[in-house]
Amino acid sequence: MFENLSDRLTKSLKNISGRGRLTEDNIKDTLREVRMALLEADVALPVIREFIAKVKESALGTDVSKSLTPGQVFVKIVQTELEKAMGEVNEQLDLKATPPAVILMAGLQGAGKTTSVAKLSKFLKEREKKKVLVVSADVYRPAAIKQLETLASEVGVDFFPSAVEQKPIDIANAAIAHAKKNFFDVLILDTAGRLHVDGEMMDEIKALHAAVNPVETLFTVDAMTGQDAANTAKAFDEALPLTGVILTKTDGDARGGAALSIRHITGKPIKFMGVGEKTDALEPFHPDRIASRILGMGDVLSLIEEVEQKVDKAKAEKLAKKVKSGKGFDLEDFREQLVQMKSMGGMMGLIDKLPGMGQMSEQVKNQMDDKLTVRMEAIINSMTPAERARPDIIKGSRKRRIAAGSGTQIQDVNKLLKQFTQMQKMMKKMSGKGGMQKMMRGMKGMMPPGGGMGGFGGFGRR
Known part of the structure; x- marks a missing residue:
């Protein structure tokens, strides 16, 4: 997410972060690079102008020149201004209303609106413990x-039926009546x-809103x-009193122009962002965390929240007890770890949130392809229960059978x-005294030059 912007900004700021003294000249050079990075990211011009002016004003202040690490303070200023451009804090949904609290979704065709309805209903049901009803007008x-x-059934929320012969206002009123009678929260x-230029359609949604x-x-x-x-969004806000924005398909957006422009142009907060196709791929939009990700500093808070929500705690405890008891870590356990990783957005989804991973070399990033975890899982799935429990029995003919069954090659099975x-070996170290420190040292040993996981690296793209 926002890879191009992140790469450009981190490179621009790398030169100045070590400076012991900031002058108008060295700030000017860095700001020119930052401006180019924002232009390439398709950020709106008024946003860029204001952003650059504010960074320059703060950087030339007396507090920065007195600091022991002016270069690092400059990076912090850029981070703060990025946060301000996107709204500083996450603005939650305001559902403090007499039930049912009605949420109206608007947008262009193909923007992912219906999918976002399903994602949002799942979010409210699971995280906010709300009883949710969805309806299509x-x-x-x-x-x-x-x-x-279909999506409502998939995420386990109630669906109110409607038909193309009905008027949108009639559908909405009938759904509200049903929600009241059946004690739905949302x-x-x-x-x-x-399209905002379609007068007739805009009049219809205004009447529906009213x-x-x-x-x-x-x-x-x-x-x-x-x-x-x-x-x-600005054109729609002039017709409808918008309360917020859901930014979809951010996982495919390498630039970041929309995220940095919306708040400034519309005055409306981005409340959520879609980060994938799955129904749980919706995250509350935290400007501070996004700014941190853009500058290659990771997003540990979001990672912790994701682990809390998506890791099966019972399975994790069972594995920890098994490893501690000395029973070891087998291929079935390894497969389970790959499945858990996939549920958290895959390897690149996790790496995106880890501090310092933005500076990984392109070669290493290319090796960390999510296709490799799918391939690894396919190889383990092609093994018998006995082979998963005792990998040492996997020799020549077994390797050939596993490779054929998983559509891979023998060298992939070896890797x-x-x-x-x-x-x-890492798991064994963890089960002993001072386990975590030993494991971290072991992981450092696995890292190839330029960062990234050496063990996974051998699986690079083919």
């Missing part, structure tokens, strides 16, 4: 109602995708459209077994 796209019904209303009086009106917009996302052996 999109009577123009025949498949839209069916799509929402009703999420999906609407048809529309009829249901939602507590939240969220605009769903595709991050990959860059600063256009901010301009579209996996080598990686597993390294992991097993």
